Amino acid sequence: MLELIKNTKIDFMGKKKIAFIFSGIISIIGIIAIIQIATGKANLGIDFAGGTAIQLKFEKPVVLHDVRKALEDGGLKDFDLQDLPTVNKILIRVKNTEQKLGQTSSEATGILSRKFSDNKYVVDSTTEIGPKVGGKLRADAAKAIGVAVLGILAYVAFRFKFNFGVGATIATFHDVLAVLSVFYLMGHEINLILVTALLTIAGYSLTDTVVVFDRIRENMKVRHKEPLESIMNASINEVLSRTIITSLTVLLTSVALFFFGGEVIHDFALAMIMGVVIGTYSSIFIASPTVLLWGRKKTFARRP
């Protein structure tokens, strides 16, 4: 039997103070990031901020990859590429910066003229574009998140206890906020792909937390004379090998995406890698301690 983790007896709950301080800080940064995003001050992608669309018609067919590389080497940042293959056209969407419409487009076309000197092109149109994700979509998303939180809270409270629901919700939010705060601090672009990654992370984190809770509930039934804190410690240690192995497999996929997935998926993979690490950490150091703080000792889980 190949084993990575053997019987451990780590005092996880004893480290809750350090964990809370650490998580408090990244959560606050995460909240600041959300405020900055809501007020449009963060580095928002074209999906959210809008930008400039430049349509070019080439004489000969062009390879999208070459254009992407040329623009990147030329120092253009935050752009999307789409080709209109039947007519040798490409559509470049560049995010709005402080630059004016004309500047952005001349910068892009300047780079391409230099790189594609043997394939002439004409600029079909240059227009200002609005965000793909408008106000209504954002409001819908906010509503969805609110209802989802209530749903999870209700289910976990029903299956376990109310304070377990609080613990699961807080841990999930914590993970999303943490990844968001890292992206914000690194100045990475906040776009739809990141939002997708955050949703995926929330799903992963929730699963992870519920698995730990389940073991706690099971142990509470057998060892109900012990203090909750030691039951929690024992439970986390018991599921530790599962936690590590699951995290490892998800990490494997994410790392593969990170290294081989190309530029567009790069940020998604990066978010996933961070999400897995943070999700694992939070299911151990945040979810259960929160339950402990919220409910004190009177908590006994309901039978399934």
Added chain:
Amino acid sequence: MKKRIQWRFILIGATLMLAAVFFLPNTPFFKEMPDWWTKNMPDKGITLGLDLQGGIHLVFEVEGEKAVEITTERMAQSLKDILSKKKLNTEITSKGLLITVAPSSMEIRKAIEDNYPVLTPVETGTNIVYKISDKEAKRIKDNAADQALETIRNRIDQFGVAEPTIHRQGTNEIVVQLPGIKDPKRAIEIIGKTAQLEFKLVDDVSPVAAEIPATAAPGEEDAVLKKFAEKIPSDDEILFEKKVNRETGVVRKIPILVKKQAALTGDLLKEAKVNIDSSRSGFPYVSISFNDAGAKLFDEVTAANVKKRLAIVLDNTIYSAPEIKERIGGGNAQISGSFSMEEAKDLAIVLKAGALPAPVKMLQNITVGPSLGTDSIEAGKMAGIIGTLLVVIFMIVYYRLSGVIADFALVLNIILLLGAMASLNATLTMPGIAGIILAIGMAVDSNVLMFERIRDELRAGKTPRAAVDSGYKKAFWTIFDSHVTTLITAAVLFQFGTGPIKGFAVTLSLGVAINLFTALVGTKTVFDLILSRRDVGKLSI
């Protein structure tokens, strides 16, 4: 015991077959299939989203100037009401962007400018000509584009194109990208209809009404309008009813004299749906219902005009002009005309989604490649395959034979998920793929949970069969809880989310549901099979 395993195998086999049948249209083999198959079996499969396969790229221009004109006309109408209530006698006419008030007095001017400060006088004298201020005109245009965006989004959502991209471009353009749809013409028509629904009373009493010809050939409309332009009363207009002969397909236009001012407009609509008229050999019609305010108004209008005809006008074309036989309360009405089922459906869609604040004009209709870029997709595919292989290998190394079983469950999962998506004709996009990744992650997790449990039981000294059984039993509720919580999130996202978020929700919820099946039935069956064959002394885990 053995029999039960057999049945479970059959169940797994059947679901696999079903998935394969649904997914077949997405494979190159579909072209090779015999005719009877392509005709009778599912033929849609999974649609790839805009980000993965591209689609059609449409650019519409919102004619903001028209929105200002419409607003001008509305202001003129309500000014008439306001002034007549104040017993101020004057004639108000609106033409294009101008409202002419003749004659005017200080009192009239004050009343107008108090009510509509946005009106600025451009000509003063005994007659006064007003125009909406430039600032207000700009606001109206801007608003029209925003509103048009929302309306178009609603229409496309109801039309059922999944995963469209819709955004504003410049000041008055709207870009709509639809992933590979089969009937772009119909989509374009649905987007382009202004859908200004009005109910206008037919003027049969005016002497001019009798002079109007009974029918006009297509193309002759302008001639008719010109001929009567001078004769008709100032608050009347001529509109045409389009009649199509169902057998011959010949189109006739019937000119009808109607009141210019609408008795009721479509913004008071609550619902519109298609019904079949069983008495008239199954012709479809659109039944509409008004909201409370609309129902009240409809009740009043029909009560006051019994025996008169009421024209149902959509985008200045009369659909039908039935006689009001009796007062109609309750706020229900129907639009019957000579349209096909498809036309009726499209009409219901545009009515439900509301009118465009101004007409739109299509500027561009081109086919575009994937927005993620062909290169990115190739890279993503490669990475996905590598990632999956790594997991597969890891499971075998770590859990040996049991790892093989987990990998079997993983493959089963992917096939069933693709089949389920194909059966729903779902659209697969990048967020959708993220959902699949999460679902696969959860599939592996379920197996790890069970295997770790089984290992625990083995360590406690149980026999392999007992260890497997109690391991499954103990892991069951954990797996159940973690899946249900994920399912709740997915369901909520599906309900409230739009576009990409919805795609994520669809794949995730399908993945979670399928995973419950493969984790609890799929792998267990294989274990049972191994353990029932011979007396297994050791379990490879």
